[in-house]
Structures are given as structure tokens and as C-alpha cells.
Amino acid sequence: MKQPLLIGNGQGFWGDSIDAPINLMTDGPIDYVTLDYLAEVTMSIMQRQKQKNPSRGYAPDFVQLIKDTLPILMEKNIKVIASAGGVNPQACREALFTVAKELGFSGVKIGIVEGDDILTRLPDLLDAGVELRHMDNELPLSSFKEKVLSANVYLGAIPIAEALAQDAQIIVTGRATDPGLVLAAMIHEFGWAADDWDRLAAGTIAGHILECGAQATGGNFSRWQEVPDFANIGYPIVEAFADGTFIVTKHSGTGGMVTKDTVAEQIVYEMGDPQNYISPDVCVDFTTIQLEEVGKDRVKVSGIKGMPSTPFYKVSLSYNNGYKASGTLTISGPDAHAKAEKCAEIIWQRLKNAKCSFAETNTEFLGLNSCHGDILPFPEQVNEIVLRVSVKDQDAANVTRFGKEIAPLITNGPPGVTGFAGGRPKPQEIVAYWPALIKKELIKTSVTVEGV
Amino acid sequence: MRKIKLREIAHARSGDKGDSSNVGLIANDEKAFNLIKKLVTPERVKQHFGGIVKGDVIRYELPNLHCLNFILHDSLGGGGSESLRNDAQGKTHGQAMLLMELEIPEGIE
Incomplete structure (x- = not known):
């Protein structure tokens, strides 16, 4: 030893x-x-x-x-x-x-x-009454089973x-x-x-x-x-x-x-x-x-x-839960924060005009509040600030439409706006996480050792 | 009554579990541990984080490490891949905790 x-x-x-x-x-x-x-x-x-x-x-x-x-x-x-x-x-x-x-x-x-990897076994397990309920909200997996992307113990x-x-x-x-x-x-x-x-x-x-x-x-x-x-x-x-x-x-x-x-x-x-x-x-x-x-x-x-x-293993399942995208703009100069607020207001108004709606949106000001909210008071003037706007929706078309509404602000909104690079933000698939438990006796592990 | 910053007497690390984050707050010594046990209550933490934490705050004690472990429920905007936040995993919640100011009552060092 x-x-x-x-x-x-x-x-x-x-x-x-x-x-x-x-x-x-x-x-x-x-x-x-x-x-x-x-x-x-x-x-x-x-x-x-x-x-x-x-x-x-x-x-x-x-x-x-x-x-x-x-x-x-x-x-x-x-x-x-x-x-x-x-x-x-x-x-x-x-x-x-x-x-x-x-x-x-x-x-x-x-x-x-x-x-x-129990992905291919899932239909049989569900049929056999293994519910794989979500560990937090206790919903059974059956109503989500079509969307499952991976399932691993x-x-x-x-x-x-x-x-x-x-x-x-x-x-x-x-x-x-x-x-x-x-x-x-x-x-x-x-x-x-x-x-x-x-x-x-x-x-x-x-x-x-x-x-x-x-x-x-x-x-x-x-x-x-x-x-x-x-x-x-x-x-x-x-x-x-x-x-x-x-x-x-x-x-x-x-x-x-x-x-x-x-x-x-x-x-x-x-x-x-x-x-x-x-x-x-x-x-x-x-x-x-x-x-x-x-x-x-x-x-x-x-x-x-x-x-x-x-007596249980934890199972980590993932499933498709729609799409999301985030876009950023850098806003500088006098009243940077106020101009960033205005930019956000314009983006959301234009999307509303286009009759584009989302399951959820988020507006953050990097440099002010994206990590710590309003725990500390905001300074009166900042030299520059990054506006970060995000959306999610089940419909990828809505998320794509959102991505087209960021760059125009560089020329058709308040002054001092830059930092738009890398093209329009594209919809990203949301891979949601579903933790569950499964009885150990239902899982057979196999170990093989081979040499060349 | 005097005021001190929590970061003068403790350090911290945070991580995620689903839509909750945890903040492990570790006092620099036993005296500081007794102080944070008294002053850094779940209610105080909930109030400190304001709009960031939508759910309950649960506190556990690890005297062996001079540590208080806080679970901040519903604090990540959905968590992981679902969250639209810049800090989707609560990586920065430990640093946010250390921004807290404590009011030390008279007679306590």
C-alpha cells in the first residue's frame, strides 16, 4: 500500500x-x-x-x-x-x-x-411506473418526456x-x-x-x-x-x-x-x-x-x-424549454445611465410596436446592478455602462426578431452608443435541468477494461 | 453603536443549486463567528439582498469552520440555462454578502 x-x-x-x-x-x-x-x-x-x-x-x-x-x-x-x-x-x-x-x-x-445513460430506457421505466418526479416541484416526468434531451444517473x-x-x-x-x-x-x-x-x-x-x-x-x-x-x-x-x-x-x-x-x-x-x-x-x-x-x-x-x-441514485435529466438571447450595447459620456435606460425603453417599445411578445424579458446595467441589484446606491455619474437586454420564449422566431432590434440603437437613439460587435444575437436553445431520484436496483453499471 | 463592514471580519463563497444559491460565510475567528451568528440572521440577509432573493433564506451553522451557510431560495431568475441574468449561477452572491454593514451594539468588541 x-x-x-x-x-x-x-x-x-x-x-x-x-x-x-x-x-x-x-x-x-x-x-x-x-x-x-x-x-x-x-x-x-x-x-x-x-x-x-x-x-x-x-x-x-x-x-x-x-x-x-x-x-x-x-x-x-x-x-x-x-x-x-x-x-x-x-x-x-x-x-x-x-x-x-x-x-x-x-x-x-x-x-x-x-x-x-438511461435515455433509451426512459419509455420502459415510465411505463413500469418509475415517475422520476422533479426533486424540487415534484411534478412527474411523463408530461415532459417528449422534450427530454438527456438522462443520466x-x-x-x-x-x-x-x-x-x-x-x-x-x-x-x-x-x-x-x-x-x-x-x-x-x-x-x-x-x-x-x-x-x-x-x-x-x-x-x-x-x-x-x-x-x-x-x-x-x-x-x-x-x-x-x-x-x-x-x-x-x-x-x-x-x-x-x-x-x-x-x-x-x-x-x-x-x-x-x-x-x-x-x-x-x-x-x-x-x-x-x-x-x-x-x-x-x-x-x-x-x-x-x-x-x-x-x-x-x-x-x-x-x-x-x-x-x-437507496437512490440522483438522475440528471435535461429537456428543451424554448429559446433565449441576450444583446449588449455600451453607452458612454454624460448621463450614461439615463441614456442606457432610454435605450432599453426604445428597444422594448419597438418590439411592442412589432407585436412581438416574450415569456420573459430582463434589463440589466452592467457596471451598476447586474450582479448585486441595488444593495449599494448607484453613483450619480458613471463614465460608461453596458446595457444588457435578454428575452426568452418558446417561439424561436420571437427571439430572432429581438436580435434585430439592438444594433439600430447605435445610429437611431441617444449619442455615445457603441460596442455592438459579433453580429445579431442568435436564439440559444434553453436546456432546462430536471433532477430526480431513481432506486439503485434499477441501474446496472458495467465496467470493462481493455488494452491495446 | 459602531458600524463595521462584514468583509472586515469574514470571507465568503457562493454557488448554485437549481434556482437557489448558497453563500458560505466564514468568520475570521471565533469572536467574529459569535458576532455573525448574532447579527447575520436569515431575515437580515433577505433584507440585504432585496429584490435579488424572491424566496426564503435558510441558515445552517458549521461551528467547526466558523461558518454560516445560507440558502437563498428563488434567487437566480430560474437558474442555470433558464436564467436571463448576467450572474445566472449566483457566483457573485458571496461578494454581495460581504457588502453588508453590521451595527455592533455597545459593550461588544
């Missing part, structure tokens, strides 16, 4: 730094690198891609990353766990095999975890740990919880039992601290003035021990910082009831977490208590 086990997360979301995973592999010692590529919207985009082309529907960025790093992974025997499979982990593995062959590597074992750490037990070096999952990617490495390396709740809770917290990348190492930290060298910020690493304690750190020589305060901020990120954090693997009591600074950029985490997991 290797102790401590070094696990780093190099991707907090699809679109995060492309250099971070490479730096984790090259700037110092590391055993495992985890990468999170999926979001609700991502799954629906990937389903569409797969419907058009059966060999797509995963995150191609991950394949590029492996192309760039496979020699390092093989040389240092670093394992990679990535939720890059989207709705097509098999196609992702095929693409990875192609890359490995091109680079002349043989014996690379790649595991995939499947069973999370959040799988936990256990199937990933199985793939590791079958000696996979790279593991590609579909929908899996972010903390599960990290916990899986610990379950495998330390031999933790599936009902060792305190240790599973500890590994889940380790995963939660890592899951948003640099948000644990100074990114997004309130006292940002204290954070050194943001440009070279190091992504977080845990040094994990078999008893469930771990130390949060980063590679030496990198920017950012790891303190009780930066770690605590990440712990409370997206938190609900702290005494009942529910994952497919375990329920965790966040009020038991103890933090202690044990060196520069080193925070020890201990004391974590867990409780038995629930």
Missing part, C-alpha cells in the same frame, strides 16, 4: 485550464490525476452529437490531453480518471486507443464505466474502483459524481469497504475539495490580494492516508496558496444542508470536518464522519 497517495485534480469543468493537468503531471510527484468534463448542458449537447454521428458524444479535449501526455503517464505510471466519456465512453476509448497506437504505445489498459466511486482493480491506467466514465473520481482511487489503493462510512466520507470530502480545481488553492478566494502568482496557480493535490485523513497541498513552486481559509471556502461551495451531504457512496456530515495548517501550503483534514448511503 502506497502512503501517502497523491491525487490531483486538473480540470474543474469542461473549459477549465488546458495546461493545469499537464502541470500536475510534470511539476512534481503525482499518482492519480482526476478530470471533470461534464455539466448538465454538456450531456444534452453530447446526445445531439451522438445522434448525428455514432462515434461522437464525448469530450474530445480529453483525447487531445492524452495525446499530449501519454508518454509522461507511461513513464511515471500515473493513473487518470476522467468523466470525459459523456454519453459515449466506448467511442472515447476507441479514440484513445487510436492515439496510443499512433504514439507507438502498447499495453495501455483503458477502463470504461457505463450504465449511467450520477454514479459513484465503486464501479471506478472496480476498473482500477482490473488494472486500468486510464478510466473514462459517463456521468459520475466529481468526488467519486477521487474517492475511487482511495477505495482501490487502501481497500476500503463499501460500508466503511467514515472513510468513504473522508474520501468524498477530499474529492469535494479537489473537484473545482484551483478554487481550493486561492482561486475565487475572498481576500484575493493575499494570493501570490495567480498566473501560475497550482491545482490542488491531496496526500491521502489509509485512515481517512489527508493533507491538501499543491506542487511546490506553483502560484496560489493553500490555507485553512482557501480550503474552507471550497468546502462550503455549493453546499446545502451541511449535516446531510448526499452522494451515491455515502452521506457526509460537514460539521465534523477539522482543518489544521501543518506547514506552508499544507492543510490537514481529519475527523470526518459519514452515514449510510441512500
